[in-house]
Amino acid sequence: MMNTQDQTVQAGSANDAASAQQSADSQMEEMQIDNRAAENSTPAQKGAWKRLFWMCYQPHKKLFHKIIFLALCCAMIEASLTLVTKAVVDDMVALGPEINLQKYALLYLAMIAVFVSCIRAFIRITGRLSSELMYSLRKQTFEHLQSLSFSFFDKNAVGWLLSRVTSDIARIARVIAWGTLDLFWGVPFIIAIFTVLLVLDLKVGLTVLALFPLLVAVAWLFNTKILKSSRKVRRTNSRLTAIYNESIAGIQTSKVLNREQENLQAFKVDSAMMHKQSKHNLLLTSAFYPFINLFISVAIGVGLWLGGIEVLVGTLTLGSLVAFMTYARMLMDPMLEVSGKLAELQRTTACVERVVGLLDVEPEISDSHYVRQKMVNAMAAGSNVIDGGDETISSIEFNDVSFAYKQNEPVLSSFNFKTEAGKTIALVGATGSGKSTIVNLLARFYEPTSGELKINGLDYRQRSLAWLQSNFGIVLQTPFLFTGSVASNIRYGKLDASDEEVIAAAKAVNAHELIMKMEHGYQTQVQEGGNNLSTGQKQLISFARAIIHNPQILIMDEATSSVDTQTEHLLQQSLKAVLKGRTSFVIAHRLSTIRAADEILVIDKGELIEQGDHQALMNKQGVYYGLYQKQFQTEQQASLLTQ
Numbered sequence: 325m326m327n328t329q330d331q332t333v334q335a336g337s338a339n340d341a342a343s344a345q346q347s348a349d350s351q352m353e354e355m356q357i358d359n360r361a362a363e364n365s366t367p368a369q370k371g372a373w374k375r376l377f378w379m380c381y382q383p384h385k386k387l388f389h390k391i392i393f394l395a396l397c398c399a400m401i402e403a404s405l406t407l408v409t410k411a412v413v414d415d416m417v418a419l420g421p422e423i424n425l426q427k428y429a430l431l432y433l434a435m436i437a438v439f440v441s442c443i444r445a446f447i448r449i450t451g452r453l454s455s456e457l458m459y460s461l462r463k464q465t466f467e468h469l470q471s472l473s474f475s476f477f478d479k480n481a482v483g484w485l486l487s488r489v490t491s492d493i494a495r496i497a498r499v500i501a502w503g504t505l506d507l508f509w510g511v512p513f514i515i516a517i518f519t520v521l522l523v524l525d526l527k528v529g530l531t532v533l534a535l536f537p538l539l540v541a542v543a544w545l546f547n548t549k550i551l552k553s554s555r556k557v558r559r560t561n562s563r564l565t566a567i568y569n570e571s572i573a574g575i576q577t578s579k580v581l582n583r584e585q586e587n588l589q590a591f592k593v594d595s596a597m598m599h600k601q602s603k604h605n606l607l608l609t610s611a612f613y614p615f616i617n618l619f620i621s622v623a624i625g626v627g628l629w630l631g632g633i634e635v636l637v638g639t640l641t642l643g644s645l646v647a648f649m650t651y652a653r654m655l656m657d658p659m660l661e662v663s664g665k666l667a668e669l670q671r672t673t674a675c676v677e678r679v680v681g682l683l684d685v686e687p688e689i690s691d692s693h694y695v696r697q698k699m700v701n702a703m704a705a706g707s708n709v710i711d712g713g714d715e716t717i718s719s720i721e722f723n724d725v726s727f728a729y730k731q732n733e734p735v736l737s738s739f740n741f742k743t744e745a746g747k748t749i750a751l752v753g754a755t756g757s758g759k760s761t762i763v764n765l766l767a768r769f770y771e772p773t774s775g776e777l778k779i780n781g782l783d784y785r786q787r788s789l790a791w792l793q794s795n796f797g798i799v800l801q802t803p804f805l806f807t808g809s810v811a812s813n814i815r816y817g818k819l820d821a822s823d824e825e826v827i828a829a830a831k832a833v834n835a836h837e838l839i840m841k842m843e844h845g846y847q848t849q850v851q852e853g854g855n856n857l858s859t860g861q862k863q864l865i866s867f868a869r870a871i872i873h874n875p876q877i878l879i880m881d882e883a884t885s886s887v888d889t890q891t892e893h894l895l896q897q898s899l900k901a902v903l904k905g906r907t908s909f910v911i912a913h914r915l916s917t918i919r920a921a922d923e924i925l926v927i928d929k930g931e932l933i934e935q936g937d938h939q940a941l942m943n944k945q946g947v948y949y950g951l952y953q954k955q956f957q958t959e960q961q962a963s964l965l966t967q
């Protein structure tokens with residue numbers, strides 16, 4: 325039988341190699357799960373296992389059926405082998421040298437050949453099912469995650485989500501695939517052995533079998549205790565790792581602040597605890613197998629004694645007694661493994677609930693039924709626009725818009741603003757005043773808590789999300805690039821863009837020359853997160869990516885603030901051409917960069933307090949004037965100092 329539990333790996337079973345691999349994987353994942361013990365998991369959901377199993381079973385029915393068939397074959401062959409031994413012994417006693425050993429040898433060989441073929445097939449098929457389940461569950465979860473709104477990601481840490489998609493799903497896929505095999509092998513195998521034992525001799529069979537439920541209960545108890553103790557060891561181990569990690573990563577700070585002794589002390593305390601817990605764990609593990617073996621041996625001894633008497637009085641054949649003893653010993657493996665498998669299913673319930681809980685989260689922002697219907701009609705009518713509405717954005721209006729990320733903590737209050745297409749709107753104001761929130765609302769990453777945001781006079785909730793968001797180009801303060809070539813990063817904004825379009829986008833933002841200076845030009849590989857490029861290089865590439873699909877609205881949130889002056893100069897030069905005729909919202913702390921904006925909105929604590937172009941606001945001598953003067957003076961002082 326296949327075994328995923330380290331405690332129940334049986335030496336000499338036909339599939340120890342696969343078991344060992346599973347056991348190692350299981351330990352790794354369990355460690356990760358235990359290390360997350362303190363995390364919030366989604367509330368337990370009724371029937372989570374049933375739903376998830378059904379989700380896995382439906383698209384992979386064929387593989388499941390093959391595994392069940394192979395498991396049943398293995399169980400039946402394994403149970404029948406001992407009957408061949410019984411027949412040989414009985415014939416030997418009855419026929420002596422007349423026995424046809426060749427016949428039995430051939431039968432035995434044939435059965436073993438089928439058995440081995442079944443094992444080979446199920447290792448392949450179950451492994452395939454496990455990886456297909458992993459793939460399809462990860463795909464579904466990933467697709468679902470991509471459909472969720474920003475607010476969901478505000479509340480759930482990236483690490484937590486990654487664990488769901490990686491280790492939880494890996495564990496579930498493995499438990500479902502190998503668990504199906506084990507249960508459909510183990511349970512029929514146990515039933516077959518029980519039946520044969522009772523048929524061979526009802527009285528002895530019942531006496532021996534009466535001891536087995538007790539064995540299962542004791543094994544379960546041991547399993548639970550070993551598991552608890554292993555968890556304690558692992559938790560202490562992760563604390564130790566964290567202390568080690570912090571001490572090494574912060575070695576400079578520790579040295580400067582003379583904290584080495586305290587760090588050592590903390591390490592010593594946890595090390596001593598780990599030593600104690602490991603000893604206890606070893607004690608339990610080392611007692612488990614001898615105890616179980618002793619238990620089985622007692623049961624076999626009782627069987628041998630009672631069966632021996634029956635052989636002597638002639639009510640039982642010698643072959644039956646041999647078969648009896650062999651079956652009794654064989655019972656231990658499937659019983660331990662089935663109980664272990666059930667315990668593992670139970671332990672995986674938390675993973676299942678978390679994954680099902682994740683799949684159940686509804687996106688807070690999605691197309692309404694009305695919009696979805698419009699999209700169906702538009703598709704039927706062959707419209708160019710996904711929802712059949714206006715293609716061109718001619719006006720944007722914030723009508724009494726208020727917003728709060730958290731209840732009772734308003735970030736934006738009664739914000740009113742209207743603009744025609746093609747204008748450059750600058751948003752200025754102190755940190756935390758609500759500038760990014762305004763553009764997040766505009767791109768419908770969040771929706772107003774009250775009020776309306778209108779596009780061409782229509783509440784934007786009456787347009788499809790796909791249409792609206794495909795009309796935006798966004799450049800953020802911290803550019804994010806994906807692993808791949810520079811060209812593929814630019815193309816991310818328009819997947820079907822030709823090489824010429826990629827180059828034209830780069831040229832439009834003055835990034836072409838800089839890219840050509842890189843070792844492999846447009847084919848230069850970007851490492852994870854763009855770590856091998858400077859912030860300026862990354863920003864220029866993300867700028868090209870934002871404009872390659874020629875968005876109607878361009879948002880730049882502090883896009884030039886983290887780049888060096890030379891790159892900023894390059895960006896500013898290209899900005900004029902890129903912004904011309906395009907509606908753009910520019911957030912900038914450096915006011916000199918937004919002087920040319922058509923309209924400047926001064927935001928303070930979520931309210932629009934001043935509005936107008938640079939000259940009008942300077943003439944007004946209000947908040948903007950004050951901010952500008954202050955920055956101007958600071959910049960002048962800085963330039964005098966560098967001269």
Ligand SMILES: Nc1ncnc2c1ncn2[C@@H]1O[C@H](COP(=O)(O)OP(=O)(O)OP(=O)(O)O)[C@@H](O)[C@H]1O
Nearest residue numbers: 478729730735753754755756757758759760761762
């Ligand atoms: N995702 C979020 N969840 C909860 N609160 C948030 C979130 N994003 C922003 N806030 C809060 O909303 C307020 C406005 O933030 P916002 O980012 O819009 O300000 P900002 O003017 O763009 O600031 P900065 O100039 O520093 O970027 C702040 O108090 C901020 O802490």
